[in-house]
Amino acid sequence: MYYFDLRHNLKKVKSERKNTRRNKFIHSSKAGYHYITRTSHFSMHKQNVEELEYTASANMPNWAEDNPEFFWNAADQYESMSKRTSTHITIALPKELSKLKRVELSNQLIHEFCGKYKMPYSFAIHSHIASIDDRYEQPHLHLLYCERSIFDGIERTPEKFFKKYCYKNPEKGGAKKITADVLKLGRYQISHYRKITEKVINNFLKLYAPVKEVEIYGIKIEVENKVSCLSNEDYNQKYGTNLQDVPQIPRHYFHSQDQEIQDKVHRFKTSIKKIRETNLYEIYKNEYHLELSKKSEYQNETTYTVEFEESEENNFEC
Structure with missing residues (x-):
C-alpha cells in the first residue's frame, strides 16, 4: 500500500467564491504552484521540518517557458468558469531510493500521467520526518498539471490558450483538453493511475532497492x-x-x-x-x-x- 491522491482545482463562479484562505487555496492553480515549489508566500512554509528536494516544470507554451508562475496564473484567469484549471497528484515515494533515483522515478510517473500527452506541468519532491515515527523520512511527489495539451504545436496567446477547443479549425480555438473521458478512463481514472503507479514504483524497487x-x-x-x-x-x-x-x-x-x-x-x-x-x-x-x-x-x-x-x-x- 502507498499514498496516492488526485484532486482537481476548479475555477469557481463568483457566487460560489468564499472569502476564506482555504477556499482560495484549494481552487487556485497559482497558489498550488507556489505551495509545491515553496515560492512566494510559501517560501518559509515548513522550512524547518520539510526539505524541498527537487522542482521543475515542462511542456509550457512559449509565453511561459521561463515563467511557470505566469502559466498557472493565466489558467486561473482565463479558464472558463467552473472548469478545471489544473490537476494535483500527490504520491508517496520509497524512502529506500536515493534522491537522484526519486527524481528519475518521478519523471517516469509524470510521463505516464501527462508528459506523453504534452500537458504543461510543474512538480516538486518534498521530504519530511514522519509525524508518527520520527525514525523515518517521508519523501513524496507533488505533480500539478494542466489537461490542455501543446501537442498540436499551434502558438496561442495566454487568453486564447484556455478558450474552448475548435475541432474544425484548431488554430481558431484554445488548446485541446485531454481529460479522463477523452482517454476513455472516466470514473476509473484514479484506479487506473494507481495501477500505473504500482507498476512503475515496483520496477524501480526491483532494480535499485529490491529488499527492505x-x-x-x-x-x-x-x-x-x-x-x-x-x-x-x-x-x-x-x-x-x-x-x-x-x-x-x-x-x-x-x-x-x-x-x-x-x-x-x-x-x-x-x-x-x-x-x-x-x-x-x-x-x-x-x-x-x-x-x-x-x-x-x-x-x-x-x-x-x-x-x-x-x-x-x-x-x-x-
Whole structure:
C-alpha cells in the first residue's frame, strides 16, 4: 500500500467564491504552484521540518517557458468558469531510493500521467520526518498539471490558450483538453493511475532497492520491497489477510498548544503504531516466523555449545 491522491482545482463562479484562505487555496492553480515549489508566500512554509528536494516544470507554451508562475496564473484567469484549471497528484515515494533515483522515478510517473500527452506541468519532491515515527523520512511527489495539451504545436496567446477547443479549425480555438473521458478512463481514472503507479514504483524497487528491513514485534527482518495499489479491503480478499485501516490524525492537532489535544495525539500515535505493526505481521507473517525459527535454532545451538564446553571443562578437571 502507498499514498496516492488526485484532486482537481476548479475555477469557481463568483457566487460560489468564499472569502476564506482555504477556499482560495484549494481552487487556485497559482497558489498550488507556489505551495509545491515553496515560492512566494510559501517560501518559509515548513522550512524547518520539510526539505524541498527537487522542482521543475515542462511542456509550457512559449509565453511561459521561463515563467511557470505566469502559466498557472493565466489558467486561473482565463479558464472558463467552473472548469478545471489544473490537476494535483500527490504520491508517496520509497524512502529506500536515493534522491537522484526519486527524481528519475518521478519523471517516469509524470510521463505516464501527462508528459506523453504534452500537458504543461510543474512538480516538486518534498521530504519530511514522519509525524508518527520520527525514525523515518517521508519523501513524496507533488505533480500539478494542466489537461490542455501543446501537442498540436499551434502558438496561442495566454487568453486564447484556455478558450474552448475548435475541432474544425484548431488554430481558431484554445488548446485541446485531454481529460479522463477523452482517454476513455472516466470514473476509473484514479484506479487506473494507481495501477500505473504500482507498476512503475515496483520496477524501480526491483532494480535499485529490491529488499527492505522491517521490524515486527522486536524482530528485524529483510523482505521483498514492493508496493500494492490495492485497498486494505481488496488486499484482504485477495490474500486472506486481516489488514486494518489506519486512522488519520487531524492536521491541526499537531500544531495545537492545548494539552488535552496533545494527549489525544499521543494516544493516536500509540494506536497507529500498533495497527501498523499488526498490518506488517499480516503481510510478512511467513518471513517473521521463519526469522523467529532461525533465532530459536541459533539460541539452542549456542546454549548447547556453552553446556558442552562447560561439561568438557568439568571432565578435564576430574
